[in-house]
Amino acid sequence: MSDNATPLHLGQTSSLPASPEEAVLDYVPNPRPQALYMVRFAAPEFTSLCPVTGQPDFAHLVIDYAPGETIVESKSLKLFLGSFRNHCGFHEDVTVGIGERLFNEMAPKWLRIGGYWYPRGGIPIDVFWQSGTPPEGLFLPDQGVAPYRGRG
Amino acid sequence: MSDNATPLHLGQTSSLPASPEEAVLDYVPNPRPQALYMVRFAAPEFTSLCPVTGQPDFAHLVIDYAPGETIVESKSLKLFLGSFRNHCGFHEDVTVGIGERLFNEMAPKWLRIGGYWYPRGGIPIDVFWQSGTPPEGLFLPDQGVAPYRGRG
Amino acid sequence: MSDNATPLHLGQTSSLPASPEEAVLDYVPNPRPQALYMVRFAAPEFTSLCPVTGQPDFAHLVIDYAPGETIVESKSLKLFLGSFRNHCGFHEDVTVGIGERLFNEMAPKWLRIGGYWYPRGGIPIDVFWQSGTPPEGLFLPDQGVAPYRGRG
Amino acid sequence: MSDNATPLHLGQTSSLPASPEEAVLDYVPNPRPQALYMVRFAAPEFTSLCPVTGQPDFAHLVIDYAPGETIVESKSLKLFLGSFRNHCGFHEDVTVGIGERLFNEMAPKWLRIGGYWYPRGGIPIDVFWQSGTPPEGLFLPDQGVAPYRGRG
Amino acid sequence: MSDNATPLHLGQTSSLPASPEEAVLDYVPNPRPQALYMVRFAAPEFTSLCPVTGQPDFAHLVIDYAPGETIVESKSLKLFLGSFRNHCGFHEDVTVGIGERLFNEMAPKWLRIGGYWYPRGGIPIDVFWQSGTPPEGLFLPDQGVAPYRGRG
Amino acid sequence: MSDNATPLHLGQTSSLPASPEEAVLDYVPNPRPQALYMVRFAAPEFTSLCPVTGQPDFAHLVIDYAPGETIVESKSLKLFLGSFRNHCGFHEDVTVGIGERLFNEMAPKWLRIGGYWYPRGGIPIDVFWQSGTPPEGLFLPDQGVAPYRGRG
Amino acid sequence: MSDNATPLHLGQTSSLPASPEEAVLDYVPNPRPQALYMVRFAAPEFTSLCPVTGQPDFAHLVIDYAPGETIVESKSLKLFLGSFRNHCGFHEDVTVGIGERLFNEMAPKWLRIGGYWYPRGGIPIDVFWQSGTPPEGLFLPDQGVAPYRGRG
Amino acid sequence: MSDNATPLHLGQTSSLPASPEEAVLDYVPNPRPQALYMVRFAAPEFTSLCPVTGQPDFAHLVIDYAPGETIVESKSLKLFLGSFRNHCGFHEDVTVGIGERLFNEMAPKWLRIGGYWYPRGGIPIDVFWQSGTPPEGLFLPDQGVAPYRGRG
Amino acid sequence: MSDNATPLHLGQTSSLPASPEEAVLDYVPNPRPQALYMVRFAAPEFTSLCPVTGQPDFAHLVIDYAPGETIVESKSLKLFLGSFRNHCGFHEDVTVGIGERLFNEMAPKWLRIGGYWYPRGGIPIDVFWQSGTPPEGLFLPDQGVAPYRGRG
């Protein structure tokens, strides 16, 4: 986690980190720390590499979380997700890994991630992880991503 | 909160307030004070300014509440929302702030707001806040706003 | 409430009542009085008048109820809804009022109404009322009316 | 109920029964009697007659049940539904009646029916019945039939 | 046709005309008289009365035209359409009549109207009229109103 | 064709004709005989019998025509379509036959019919017939019936 | 082509032909030989084998034709399409081949086929063939199959 | 179950197993064994044979599970599903059987399957099975497969 | 028009111009000057002010053009559209004016604009302008913006 007082990326031009390990996420103070609320990021522009074939994989990710003391700065999140561009990983591993890293670094009250992967071999895989049962009283709509339906 | 007996805006031509601080919301007596019911406002015409770049932001807002002794007069709500036109604020702050102001001034039995913001950098942010667990027995459908899906 | 044994409207040509007060609803014996079931009416052809401007308002109404000893005859319901054509009323008042009148006259086990009003000033209002928590064991699907989405 | 060992209709050409009373439903042994699972039939080709006007009525029916010792053979179900072609009945009566007959004859662990009737006079009626609260642990998706929406 | 220099309704509160005959449409100078362009009005809030039964009819109207020297002021159009509230007329007559009156009074380069009526007896009627073949070079998208589909 | 001056069915309660041959269609004077316009009927409640198996078939029909001197009265059209309830016919024959009978009796400027049949054996049949190339200048939108797509 | 007077499959139970070569299509007299009309088959249940990998391929096929002296009997068409179950062929070859065989055997006035194949490697292939420019005056709606859109 | 350390199919070209009995599923170590998460497979390319007629059946399957110590390798899953190509089975039996086999072999924390079968005789069957009540805290979205709706 | 060799805005942070008159559009050399192709901008974040009431108006704009020697730089286009934020104008005037300014300054082979305005008084206005008949051979899909449909 970045512990510098000034966000690295906000309002700057930053190049894509070479790997998830090199990516630094910025966490800024939650502007509404007393409130129990939820933030959703829809990230349909995700791509990584298949560890078996080296070919590109694509996914539509949706990340939901209830902020604690910090929120993630959205530009640093974008660069973090972009850093998977040359990273090899299985669908389950990448999806859960993104969720766990954000949860561990940011320490929100709760977090979940849905990974909706493009089909390979005709059978797409979706992966769903959350840090636990959602907090009582959180306003939590469905992620609403259309299921894969083939053709017709 | 406006404590005048006569609504300011109802049936009048009113100009847009210069800022949220200058906007005055009218609260009129609940015509069905004994009933536990819900009112939903869909406000797809919302715009404010980004505090980092000064560029316009857009959002589709949905506000749900269970009236107590008063209801909010819809024209004054429209002017209040319009008063953000030259206001700079982060997505999380603006969305939760609108919800909290309405909740604090109107004192409904319960209130929630969903803010569905247009994408910036490919990753739209949605913000969801509610004043607490909904009252038992309230008829409360999903807000049903389509998730962002990119292209294709 | 109509307490005559013979329905007034069933199989007859009836003219539109001049006001909700003049409208008479027919309640006929529930053909399945032992069963706990639900009846849904979708009424997309509703119109009344705005009490401030006198201009027409339009709404799509959905009424759900669990019959007790009687059910409402659908033709009399249609005439009752049509009787609002020259009636002035606020959205909240009209919607909850229709629900309460049906609930009070018919005495069903449970009733709810969703009023989905056409936009005025860019912000449509939806109103949701129910007579209480639904009975345990009732088959109760969502009303499923599409939210207002503006353009695009 | 048919208690013959051999299904009447399976793999045969059968003519339409003249009335629901004459229709015989086949119940065959549940191939997975240990499992708690659900079977759904979507029957969009249903028609009966209006008892007041004698005119045809149409409905889209969805029947969900959790099999007990038997399952209903689908061809006999089709003929049973087809037997309403010359039967006069109110929407509530026909829908709940089909549900109750299947429930009583087949003795499933649980059953429900949704009857989505085509509009008459602009106001369609939907009827929803179930035999009780669904069994704990049953996989039970929404029936998902689009609500009536008029035009536009 | 209104030949007064000042529009009657623009920025005023006007009551609903009692009949189409009493309604006065305002035509103001075309702000882009050199350009060949098209204006579309979507009017989903239309209602008139059935000349046979006296019962309300509803329609979703879409009006497309290519302005000549004038354009129709939209508030006066709204009041004109609202003036059919107590008017009796057949679907074909009302739809084509609205198109012809606008065409004759406004003298646009071209005009068409689609009337999408709510179903009666299960069979909705749509009516489509245009003043002639569209002018060469006009940008003319489909009206795109969803067809009636019954249930299911 | 009915040549009586008074429509048989308009405003009357009429029983369903026993066969298409016995059904009498009413043609009334075109209220807008000078105009070239189009009328569309959507008839999703159509059923006939399969000549091979005797089992019910279902279809969604859409009929478009450009009136000449007469228009078809919609109640008589409904009864005519209902008269196929006990009629055996192949999809192609029934669809084109309805189109040709209406065209020959009513003598419109032009007519077409789309028959969208429910699937049998997994392969639904749609049938499309028109009386010729549409008249120049007719406003003729697509019928817009969703294609069959199986599941998923 | 089958030249026997009696259809082989109509009303019979027939087993699946082992290959397209062994499949026999039945062509029966066109019941409306004077009319210019179109027949559409939607066949979402198509499968063949990939000639490179031997793995199953799936497609949604839509076949449109304007009958000449004969029409294809739908059960024989179903068996013909089913005969590709163990047939190896490229998408382009299979799709155009089905179209050409039907065109050559049946001699319709015109025929076209759209093959909408399920994705392999993330890039689905659609194949479109027709026998020539459609006949003047044919009623020919779009096939309307949804394009492949990946996820999100 | 396959107990070999090396997956059989991963990165290999494998031919389709002749039957479900001959198909071997590979289970590899769960890369996130500490996490409670869910994996979804959408398999719209499923086909088997009808045990009564021998004709092909088609289904869209969706399989959801919460991994325990292993996950199923997706290529072996694809081959397993493909092995039903020449297998005869009733819809209920095939669907529940696939779910039970995966559950028994893989020993996940929880598993469910939805089988959405293509219509036969106009009435499609959907089958829903799960291994028990889902674990507390699992992120479990609806499967979201569109219900069958006939035509129109 | 900007005639400087270096684009003003590309890769810079620029503040919103105070009015359309002050906005400067950048035109850069067409990278494919030999090709006849089309560029589409979808701009759902448009707002201006109503000249009668001073209240905000919103629109979804779609601009299509076939480049000549230059293309418009997209950031300068965004700032130009943003400059209408405090501009008063009628829907017809604003929409056609944007199209004409782009056409006159950029001198493309062809240009069109569709303005899809949010409803006021229940009747939204759409405005469609193009510079002339599209060039022969241009690939020109529909703009595909959903029509306004009210509620239900």
Next chain:
Amino acid sequence: MSDNATPLHLGQTSSLPASPEEAVLDYVPNPRPQALYMVRFAAPEFTSLCPVTGQPDFAHLVIDYAPGETIVESKSLKLFLGSFRNHCGFHEDVTVGIGERLFNEMAPKWLRIGGYWYPRGGIPIDVFWQSGTPPEGLFLPDQGVAPYRGRG
């Protein structure tokens, strides 16, 4: 262009080419050289880099062509599209460039490409190119990609 008799990629595991220049497309003989038909590729998994910021861009591409003597082998097409992963290019340049390269190398009778790019700054760009007016008699459906609509 690859002029080797044996396709490079068909049935092989190939690594992603480092750039479009290094990518080799395979063209194999058209299996139906006499037929005029169309092949469509939908490629929703496309990504390149922005030449100004170096950040990733994403697009959904649809390529339509009418084969001449060869067709493009789909695996080599996939690798070619994947080779843009580290390529910097403007939307217009990349889209038209892909179309022109395929057209020049493969020499089809006709080709077109639609590039539907993910939004940047709220305004997505779509690019449409074709090699000329489509050949007479080609079956050519719309590409049918949903337009960008923002939120709500």
